[in-house]
Amino acid sequence: MPAPAEVSYDEMNSSSSSIGVYWDANAALKSGATSFTVQILKKKDVGGDAYDNTVSHTLQSSDSPYDASQFTGLTEGSKYFVRVRANYPRSVYSEWAYILSSYNVPAKVKVGTGVMHIDPNAKNGPEDVTVVPFFSDLNLKWEEDDTAESYVIYIDDQKVGETEELSYHVTGLDYNTSYSVSVASVYSDGSEVKADPEPTKTGNIQQITRNVGPTHLSVNWDDVSGGAGAGSRAYQVELSKEESMANPIYSIYCVDGQASTNGSFGSSSWYGKENGTNLLPPTSISFGQLEPATTYYFRVKTVGNYSFQGSKGTVTIKATNGESDFSPVITLRTEAEHTPAANEILYQGFDNITMQSDFINTAAGTTPYWSDKAIVSKQADTPNPWEGAWVVYPFANSHLLATWGMASTANYIDGQATYKGQANRIAGDKSGSLKGWYIGDQVSPHQGYVKVGTSSKDGFYIATPALDSPLLSAEGTLCTFSFKGCPLMTDGRVVDIEVYRAATKTFEKVTSITMDSTLADGWTSSDYLCNYKWTTYSIDITLHPGDNVAVISTNKSRFAIDDIMIVKK
Structure with a gap:
């Protein structure tokens, strides 16, 4: 039975989102055709009525027009074959007739452009x-x-x-x-x-060792998300004690665990600026609450599109490059516990405090979802949708020890409610080995260390309990006091070391220490990069039973501090 003749591209009825087509129906109508079916397809010569995107029109011979049609809602630049057939009674059909190219073969029609005249013998490759x-x-x-x-x-x-x-x-x-x-x-x-x-x-994954301890570790991976902001740098991470990744300890979507709808890897002035614009920190995360000298296994993947209902609204993370498979499993390891030396009087490694972000490793940090934190601060967290008990705090985000219920208001060493104008706290049960230490109002817990101070005031501190080691004599014992320190942001770098003398009930300033800068020479407030790293500082002090030693912010310094130690010389 006759097929439609002279199937043609209808330029007048085509656009950047449509294809128009018309044909000569006369011979088919004279032979009894009752309708015409017109289709667009990605591949020609598809059998039966198969077609692309369900784009098929059937026009009855009584329709007006019955010899023209238009396909709309198409994507500019898409390519289709266009074909028409005549339909006869009793399920009889003609052959398909195509729009032809100048080579007299079925042509592709490009939306927004028209008929493509391609040499059928060309071999150009992709x-x-x-x-x-x-x-x-x-x-x-x-x-x-x-x-x-x-x-x-x-x-x-x-x-x-x-x-x-x-x-x-x-x-x-x-x-x-x-x-x-x-x-x-x-x-x-x-x-x-x-x-x-x-x-x-392919992207790299590696353990970060600038800050690692017996209960915490950090891992960095190349940012393969293609994203340029918190919502599009989208990842899921898992940590397990089993290489098979069964029973993961952590399986977390990296979204902001504070009261927000952000992802975990947004830009931050705590990392740096370029021409006044905050820089994107590396894609890194710190895990806490781990076991000493233990091997762990880690893997990561990009998240194509994930949403859940958080406390502040719908949270959506969507990697620009789409969803990946999980990475190969890599091995990470925590350090062994601190072993006291024979001449050690005091050691504080903050190993029971492993939460919030990690300045030293420039990493986001896993954080427990504690209900009393929300009660104390009136800042409801977004529970991790995977585990329910853990969230991720973005790099540099944190709350105070007192906010977390880890310290409470109390008098300072000398019995006064404040010191240097700042309210005093005493660390409590939830602070682990820090219990009984004196802290100023602006001290926050991090991954195996604490941050002290603000950029607006001086006088924030961390001070030891009264020393009670049998290595100390009433006449005085020459000791070495040391700590690891790191100034933060672009703030001051000076700290005072002070001793409270129990015998005389007086404060004695021992020295001031200017910590090494984390910024390159020539930095400005609009162009800088923070290269956080630990440096160990030490001084010799004569100490007695009952004395306390404090590290105090001055010059409006904010600093991280770890591994506070006193040993007998």
Whole structure:
């Protein structure tokens, strides 16, 4: 039975989002055609009524018009074959008739452009190959080769897959590894033409060791999300004691665990600025509440699109580069516990305090979701949607020991309610080994250390309990007092070391220490990068039973402090 004749592209009724088509229906109508079916397809010669995107129109011979149609809502640049057939009574159909190119073969019609006149014998290979690497996988996409039947994917010249689509997901790769990626067009005669190889490298994952202890560790990974902000730098992380990653200790979507709807990896002035704009810190996270000298296993993946209802509204994280597979599992390890030396009088490693962000490792930090924190601060947290008991605090975000219920109001060493104008606290049961220490009002817990001070006032401090070691004599014992310190942000770097003399009930300033800068020479308030790292400082002091030693912020300094130690010389 006659097919429609002279199927043509209707330029007048086509646009950047539509394709118009018309045909000569006369011969088919004279032979008894009752209707016409017109379709657009991604591939020609598809059998039966299969078509792309359910785009098919059937026009009855009584319709007006019955010899023209328009497909709307299309994406500019998309390519389709356009075909029409005549339908006759008793399920009789004509052959499909296509819009033809100048080569007299079925033509592709490009939305917004028109009929493409492509040499059917051309073998150009795929163009504009794009590679998006993750950790153990990568995504490929390319521009269509209009004469190809399919495409073959090669990794380091080894065939890993074949597809008729314009994208492919490669799996089973190693992290931090370079690869050569190629895509080849396959033609009807079986020949191939490869695009130029694309060198790529999968993302790296590594433990950060600037700040590691017996109960906490940190890990960094290359940011493969493609994102430029907190919501699009989207990740899920897992930590387990089992290499199989069964029974993970942590399995967390990295969203802001404070009262917000942000992701965990937004920009921060605590990391740095460029031309006055806050910089994006590395994608890193610290895990606490761990066991000493223990091996742990870690993996990470990008999150394509995840939403849940948080305390402040809907939280959505969506990686720009889409969802990846989980990375290969890497090994991490905590340090052994501190071993006291024979001449040790006091040691404070803050190992029971492992929460909130980690300045030293420039990392976000896992934080327990404690109900009394919300009660005390009236700042409801967003519970981690995976575990329910843990959240992630973005880099540099924190609350005070007292806010967490880890310290309470009390008099200072000398019995006064305040010292240097600041309210005093005493660390309590939830602070572990810090219990009984004196702290100024502005002291916050972090991953195995505390942060002291603000940028607006001086006089915040951390002070030991009264010393009661049998190594101290009433006449006085020469000791070395040491600590690891790191100034934060662009604030002052000076701290005072002070001793409260129990015998005379007086305060004695021993010395001032100017800590090493974390900023490069020539920094300005609008251009700087904070290179946080520990430096050990020590002085000799004569101490007696009952004395207390304090480290006090001055010059409006904010600083991190760890591993406070007193040993007999």
